[in-house]
Every structure is written in structure tokens, then in C-alpha cells.
Amino acid sequence: MLKIGLIGCGKAGQAVASALQGEPDLALRWIARRTKPRDLDECCPAGLPVVGLDQIDLADWLDEHPVDALIDFSGPDAVHLYGEEVRRRRLILVTAISAYSEADLAYIRSLGESARVMSSPNITLGINFLILAARLLREIAPHADIAILEEHFRDKPEISGTARKIAESLDLEDASITSLRLGGIVGHHEVVFGFPYQTVRLSHDSIRREAFGTGAAFAVRELAKQVGPGYFSFEDLLMQRMRTQWLQA
Numbered sequence: 001m002l003k004i005g006l007i008g009c010g011k012a013g014q015a016v017a018s019a020l021q022g023e024p025d026l027a028l029r030w031i032a033r034r035t036k037p038r039d040l041d042e043c044c045p046a047g048l049p050v051v052g053l054d055q056i057d058l059a060d061w062l063d064e065h066p067v068d069a070l071i072d073f074s075g076p077d078a079v080h081l082y083g084e085e086v087r088r089r090r091l092i093l094v095t096a097i098s099a100y101s102e103a104d105l106a107y108i109r110s111l112g113e114s115a116r117v118m119s120s121p122n123i124t125l126g127i128n129f130l131i132l133a134a135r136l137l138r139e140i141a142p143h144a145d146i147a148i149l150e151e152h153f154r155d156k157p158e159i160s161g162t163a164r165k166i167a168e169s170l171d172l173e174d175a176s177i178t179s180l181r182l183g184g185i186v187g188h189h190e191v192v193f194g195f196p197y198q199t200v201r202l203s204h205d206s207i208r209r210e211a212f213g214t215g216a217a218f219a220v221r222e223l224a225k226q227v228g229p230g231y232f233s234f235e236d237l238l239m240q241r242m243r244t245q246w247l248q249a
């Protein structure tokens with residue numbers, strides 16, 4: 001059983017906590033926020049001990065509440081508060097923060113010299129699988145026409161970052177993305193491959209934020225299997241898992 005500490009108890013963190021509590025081989029032990037409100041001893045809805053990272057001595061906390069892995073759904077500055085403990089204790093780290101600066105990312109990569117670390121701005125298993133499958137198909141059929149469709153709720157102003165990531169991974173310009181804004185759609189991404197006599201569509205629909213927790217759980221498990229330290233992307237871990245699976249088949 002891998003013991004987990006979760007950093008961040010906002011919209012994503014709460015859903016991740018709830019998803020992690022449904023994983024039989026992972027034990028979520030505590031949740032850290034920036035500042036623990038005075039009247040709060042547990043993080044709702046997870047019902048776990050909650051701590052304010054800027055109110056404690058983290059080394060003492062980790063001595064008293066040891067974990068094997070940290071999962072971060074907080075903000076870009078938090079890694080600078082816990083990073084040295086990750087390095088010193090060789091903790092597994094899964095960080096999902098999407099707004100890291102180049103300097104933050106260089107620091108996180110340096111943690112990978114001592115610990116097993118994964119950082120990904122897109123942590124759902126489904127989207128990462130879709131990207132891998134689309135890249136594979138493009139390798140096999142480089143002359144197919146490719147277009148990306150993304151659909152989101154009416155008020156989302158910008159082009160989806162995930163759609164741009166899909167475009168980048170297929171060496172396509174943002175002009176290949178069509179955006180539809182309709183009602184309350186949570187998130188739909190589709191890659192359409194047009195061939196002369198057939199059409200292939202790879203599509204993904206987001207339903208709930210708990211999907212972030214399922215992706216984080218996958219990453220923790222895959223990192224736990226690594227024999228030594230290293231810095232990984234979600235795609236690296238997914239590829240390794242698929243290779244192992246194919247070799248066993």
C-alpha cells in the first residue's frame with residue numbers, strides 16, 4: 001500500500017482526494033493547503049487531516065506523518081516549499097501544475113536526480129492515450145488529412161490548452177483546431193483523420209474532475225515501479241506501460 005500526501009484542496013484537489021480514496025492500493029493520509037483555516041481540522045469532502053504548508057515545519061510533519069508519495073494540485077510556488085524534502089527522503093512526486101515557469105521546471109527536473117518525479121500539465125489517462133494513439137496513426141499514415149475539434153461550455157474564451165497540446169504533438173498549427181462553444185459541455189476533444197476511403201475519429205470526453213485523480217494514481221503506480229530516480233512525463237510512463245504490456249502479450 002502506497003501512502004500519499006496531497007498538496008492542494010481546491011476544485012481539482014478535492015475531486016482528486018475523492019478519486020484516490022477509491023483506489024484500493026493507495027492510502028491517502030493527509031492533505032496540505034496553503035493556509036489551514038483556524039476552524040478546520042479536516043479537508044472536506046475527504047475527511048482527512050489537513051495542514052497549512054506555510055504554518056508547519058514540513059520535516060517534522062513528514063516525520064510524524066510519513067508518506068511514500070506526494071501529489072500536487074496546488075500552485076506553481078508550492079514545489080519550492082516541499083522540494084528539498086522530496087530530494088532528501090526520495091519521495092515519489094506527481095505534480096499536475098500547468099503554469100510552471102521554465103525555472104520551476106528546471107528545479108523539478110533536478111529533483112529527478114534523486115527521486116522519481118513526474119510533471120504533467122495534462123494528467124488524464126484518456127487524453128494522454130488519445131495523443132499517443134494519434135501520433136501512432138500519423139506515423140503509419142503521414143498523408144492523411146488531420147483536423148482537431150474541441151468543444152467546451154459557452155463561456156470558455158480561449159482555445160483549449162489541451163487541443164493546442166494535441167496539435168503540437170502532431171506538428172500541426174493552431175489553425176487546424178476548430179472550437180465550438182455550446183451550453184455546458186465540460187470538455188470534448190477529437191482528432192479526425194481523413195483518408196480517401198475512410199475516416200478515423202479519436203475522441204475524448206471529460207465527465208468529472210475525478211479523472212485527474214485516476215491519472216495521478218496511474219502515475220504514482222508507474223513511478224513506484226521505476227528502479228531508480230528519474231524525471232518523467234505522463235507520456236513516458238504510458239509508453240513504458242504499453243511496451244511492458246506488449247512484451248507480455
Ligand SMILES: NC(=O)c1ccc[n+]([C@@H]2O[C@H](COP(=O)([O-])OP(=O)(O)OC[C@H]3O[C@@H](n4cnc5c(N)ncnc54)[C@H](OP(=O)(O)O)[C@@H]3O)[C@@H](O)[C@H]2O)c1
Nearest residue numbers: 008009010011012033034035074075078096098121122123
Ligand atoms: N494537469 C492537469 O491535468 C490539471 C488538472 C486540473 C488542475 N490542475 C492544476 O491544479 C492546480 C489547482 O487547480 P484548482 O482548480 O484546484 O485551483 P484552486 O481551486 O484555486 O485550488 C488551489 C489549491 O491549492 C492550494 N495552494 C495554492 N498554493 C499553495 C501553496 N503554495 N502551498 C500549499 N497549497 C497551495 C490552495 O490552498 P488554500 O485552500 O489554502 O488557498 C487550494 O487548496 C492548478 O495549478 C491547475 O493548473 C492540473
